[in-house]
Amino acid sequence: MENFTPASALIGGVLMGASAAILLWFNGRIAGISGIFNGLLNPQRGETAWRALFVVGLVAGAALYALLHPAGYTPRTGFSPALLVLGGFLVGFGTRMSGGCTSGHGICGLGRLSPRSFTATAVFLLTGAATVFVVRHVIGIQP
Amino acid sequence: MKRNIIALVTGLLFGFGLAVSHMVEPGKVLAFLDVAGNWDPSLLLVMAGGVTVTLVAYRLIRGRTAPLFAPQFYLPTRSALDRPLVVGAGIFGVGWGIAGYCPGPGIAALGLGTWEAPVFVAALAAGSLVYKWLSEGGLRSAPGAAPQR
Numbered sequence: 407m408e409n410f411t412p413a414s415a416l417i418g419g420v421l422m423g424a425s426a427a428i429l430l431w432f433n434g435r436i437a438g439i440s441g442i443f444n445g446l447l448n449p450q451r452g453e454t455a456w457r458a459l460f461v462v463g464l465v466a467g468a469a470l471y472a473l474l475h476p477a478g479y480t481p482r483t484g485f486s487p488a489l490l491v492l493g494g495f496l497v498g499f500g501t502r503m504s505g506g507c508t509s510g511h512g513i514c515g516l517g518r519l520s521p522r523s524f525t526a527t528a529v530f531l532l533t534g535a536a537t538v539f540v541v542r543h544v545i546g547i548q549p
Numbered sequence: 550m551k552r553n554i555i556a557l558v559t560g561l562l563f564g565f566g567l568a569v570s571h572m573v574e575p576g577k578v579l580a581f582l583d584v585a586g587n588w589d590p591s592l593l594l595v596m597a598g599g600v601t602v603t604l605v606a607y608r609l610i611r612g613r614t615a616p617l618f619a620p621q622f623y624l625p626t627r628s629a630l631d632r633p634l635v636v637g638a639g640i641f642g643v644g645w646g647i648a649g650y651c652p653g654p655g656i657a658a659l660g661l662g663t664w665e666a667p668v669f670v671a672a673l674a675a676g677s678l679v680y681k682w683l684s685e686g687g688l689r690s691a692p693g694a695a696p697q698r
Contacts, residue, residue: 408587409580411571415591418570419598425562426599427606432555434616434623437563439653444677456556461656463560469660470561471568479568481663482576482649493648494655494669496640498676501652503637503684505625508651509563511638512596517603518624525630530642531582537646538582 419513426514429460438510439464440501500530551618564657570595573658575649575665582646637680644676 426437433456445457472479501507504526506515511530515523541547571577572595580589615621645651650658650669658666 409577409589409591411589411591412594415570415594416598418566418568418572419595419600420602421566421569422563422595423599423602423606425559425566426603427610428562429555429559430616430622431606431610431613432617432619433552434619434621435556436624437559439563439651439656440677443652443656443673444681447674447677448681456553459553459557460560460563463557463562464564464567464653464657465660467561467564467566467660468568468573468657469564471565472661478571479661480574480576481661482574482665485575485665487668490648490665490668491672493644493646493650494672495676495679496644497648497651497655497669498644498673498678499680500637500639500641500644500676502677502680503633504641505627505634505637507641507653508645509653513599513603515625516596516600517607519604520625522625522628522630522634526634526638529635529638530645533639533642534582534646535584535642537643538579539585541647542583543585 422509422513423517426509426517430514436510436514438506438514440498440507441505441510444502504530555618563653564660566599567654567657568661573654573661575654578651578654579646579649 422437429435429437435456442457442460445453446461497507504511506523506526508530511520511523511526516527567573570591572592577589578592580587581592610616641651648655648669650665652673655666655669655673659670
């Protein structure tokens with residue numbers, strides 16, 4: 407557990423929780439990234455601008471941190487593009503099917519004590535861990 | 550206008566939080582999911598920090614009839630623990646365990662100049678659109694095929 411970074415993890419988590427709280431308090435919206443993104447893929451009148459601006463902010467927020475603290479981000483090198491495409495496709499497919507991801511079901515849904523979100527979060531944590539076990543310890547790929 | 554500013558600011562805050570917590574680094578996420586390896590519990594604390602805030606905030610906000618800048622709250626209305634919820638979450642977890650990105654970090658990483666982010670986001674969009682297409686009838690050309698939801 408020498409890579410455990412409790413302080414930055416807690417601070418980052420609190421910032422995301424604050425973002426979700428403000429978005430709900432002011433705009434009445436759930437900060438579910440897959441839901442916000444899906445609304446851009448199939449745009450509806452009056453639903454595009456705020457979603458696009460949230461996504462612009464999301465990208466700019468990460469860029470801003472890397473700019474202020476270049477040593478705080480280590481990019482992964484040598485990862486397989488095929489695995490990235492496969493993983494990305496399954497994430498897109500699955501999150502649309504289940505109506506949420508780590509932010510919508512995880513951070514927002516758990517805070518709302520939603521039984522659907524507790525179920526989804528338990529399932530994706532389980533299949534995520536099982537997948538990494540198979541990829542790393544059964545097949546033996548160490549990405 | 551006010552709503553759009555809030556959207557931009559909350560997006561910024563979320564992306565900044567993702568980067569602060571190192572969740573934009575797929576290696577960090579995979580190390581959390583790798584319970585049989587060199588386990589890194591950081592993601593658990595990210596969730597704990599986020600959920601603590603939303604738990605308190607939702608208790609405070611719940612009593613209001615409307616948000617400050619919008620006519621109503623737009624909350625999920627479905628409550629059934631149905632098959633799409635469970636199967637979809639299962640598929641999402643498999644993809645997450647392969648790529649090391651979920652949607653938030655994958656999109657936020659577009660701001661970090663890595664080749665992985667645009668590839669992941671394109672595949673993410675493709676997966677989402679294919680599910681929507683299939684759920685609306687997809688390959689079944691029979692007229693009147695009921696959409697899944």
